Amino acid sequence: MKKPKYHVFICSSSRINGQQKGFCHSKNSVNLLEEFMEEIEERGLGGDVLVTHTGCFGICEKGPVVVVYPHNVWYGGVTSDDIEVIMDEHIEGGSPVKSLEIN
Amino acid sequence: MKKPKYHVFICSSSRINGQQKGFCHSKNSVNLLEEFMEEIEERGLGGDVLVTHTGCFGICEKGPVVVVYPHNVWYGGVTSDDIEVIMDEHIEGGSPVKSLEIN
Secondary structure (H helix, E strand, O other): OOOOOEEEEEEOOEOOOOOEOOHHHHOOHHHHHHHHHHHHHHOOOOOOEEEEEEOOOOOHHHOOOEEEEOOOEEEOOOOHHHHHHHHHHHHHOOOOOHHHEOO | OOOOOEEEEEEOOEOOOOOEOOHHHHOOHHHHHHHHHHHHHHOOOOOOEEEEEEOOOOOHHHOOOEEEEOOOEEEOOOOHHHHHHHHHHHHHOOOOOHHHEOO
16 A cells, blocks of 8 residues: 555544544634645645544643644644645645644 | 654544444444553553544555554554554564554
């Protein structure tokens, strides 16, 4: 199989009982997920960048949480306005966006 | 924040509309998730290994799918019987289990 060069995980507060409620979900993380996917498609990066939504990462107070592997970069408080800079600087530029990283 | 040394992502077929049905879910991936968590706790690795469930990875025919980052190792057709070998050889031993990797 072709592995993704960048794998973007976005907490959508999905629970294993099928419920979907939690901090990231309440902060529009589902929209964030869809906007990331659209941005990736528009840039023609669908073959290299995979986006997957997840259950809780356990750091709700830092949400919405976006994790980029294999670089192990954790972003917090991510909003729609941050997508472009993450795509430009990190996904396309190769340098994580320090100002959004969770310390 | 302390980042996980190993981050185990397990597809639970969670959908962003809150529904939870799909191939991995139908193959007991929720049990797999809980058994991985128990095994990690029993081995005292909770501080280094994080387990997160996810939505579909798009390779349902290879499911249940388990992905281990930052090593970008993709396992397919994972069952409860495989947990011990993945924990022994990969998570504790540092060598991915070739026989379970998706090619």
